[in-house]
Amino acid sequence: MSYTRTALLLAGMTGLFLAIGFMIGGESGMMLAFIFALGMNIFSYWNSDKVLLRMYGARQVDAQSAPEFYRIVADLAKGAQLPMPKVFIMENAQPNAFATGRNPENAAVAATTGLLNMLSREEIAGVMAHELAHVKNRDTLIMTITATIAGAISMLANFAFFFGGNNRNNPLGPLGGILIMILAPVAAMLVQMLISRTREYEADRIGAEICGHPMWLASALNKLDKGASLVDNHAAENNPATAHLFIVNPLHTRKTDSLFSTHPNMENRINALKQMANSQPQKRSAKSRIPSSDQSIKGPWG
Incomplete structure (x- = not known):
């Protein structure tokens, strides 16, 4: 997805936000919006990563507190020629991960304890390579801002339900408030979907190049997809606008049609990685200096 298209989609979300403000309070409402x-x-640019990490109870770790996990990330970042990101662990049984930060120099990657306990070192490397690909592509800022605006649209849509019907700029009266409350969050969800799906495929591809083994990531995605569907992520369920930030969809107690899913079909993602593995020889280099083991990383969370 080109940055021009992404910019247009973000502009569309902002336009929707302004339109809801107009429906609620006319020109003054639009200006306030x-x-x-x-x-x-502006706040999202400087602080969204901190808010997101705090929202999910992530704690920062280093080479002393989580040596194996930290070393995996460090080796991958070095191979990808990226600055070392901050590394976080979330106390959450659902296996999942995300990246955040306004640029590669201020990036952070986070994995749940469920992921670290479930996956082998190679699979963890595949997942973190995927997250570093988001950092390398500078997706993290766009995806976090998208989540912030989408959440705000849902909030404003609820205000429209209660106050939009009394505004003379709303030709549909109370019915207009109901339509805004229903359709505005759906529109925001569609924009998130358009932004997220293509970026996930691209992060899979570049992540496989970073770790040097497409099948590491393919194996991890297969486990994560099954594991995440069985374990609740209450923080994500309470903040569905952030779901597109995760490597696999963290939502499952709210049954959402796959048409509106922010994540591509998992079978398609895995098949793309298999094709990538079959079409080129595996490259072992500085990008793939990961200790070989079938065991998960053990630490204070295990």
Whole structure:
């Protein structure tokens, strides 16, 4: 997905936010919504990563507190010629991971304890290579801002339900407020889907190149998809606008049609990685200096 298209989609989300403001309070409401959207984007640029990590109870680790996990990330970052990101662990039984940060120099990667306990070292390397691919592609800022705006649209849509019907700029009256409450979050979800799906495929491809073994990531995705569907992620369920940040969909107690899923079909992702593995010889280099073992990483979370 080109950055031009991404910019247009983000502009569309902002436009939707302003339109809801107009429906609620006319021109003054639209202006207030614009000021709020501007401030929200500025805040997201500088602080969204901190808010997200705090939301999921992530704790930062280093070479002393989580030596094996930290070393995997360090080796992959070095091979990808990226600055060393901050490394976090989330106390969550659902196996999952995400990356965040406004640029590669201020990036962070986070994995759940469920992921670290479930996957082998090679599979963990595949997952973290995928997250570093998001950092390398500079997806992290866009994806975090998208989550922030989508959440704000849902909040404003609820205000529209209660106050939009009394505004003379709303030709549908109370019915308009109901339509906004239903359709605005759906529209925001569609934009998230369009932004996220293509970026996931690209991160899979580049992540496989970073770790040097497409099948490491393919194996990990297969386990994560099954594991995540069996374990609740209450923080994600309470903040569904952030679901597209994870490597696999963290939501399953809220049954959402696959048409609106922010993640591509898992079978398609795994097949793409298999084709990649079959079409080129595996390259062992500085990118793939990961200790070989079938065992998961053991640590204080295990």
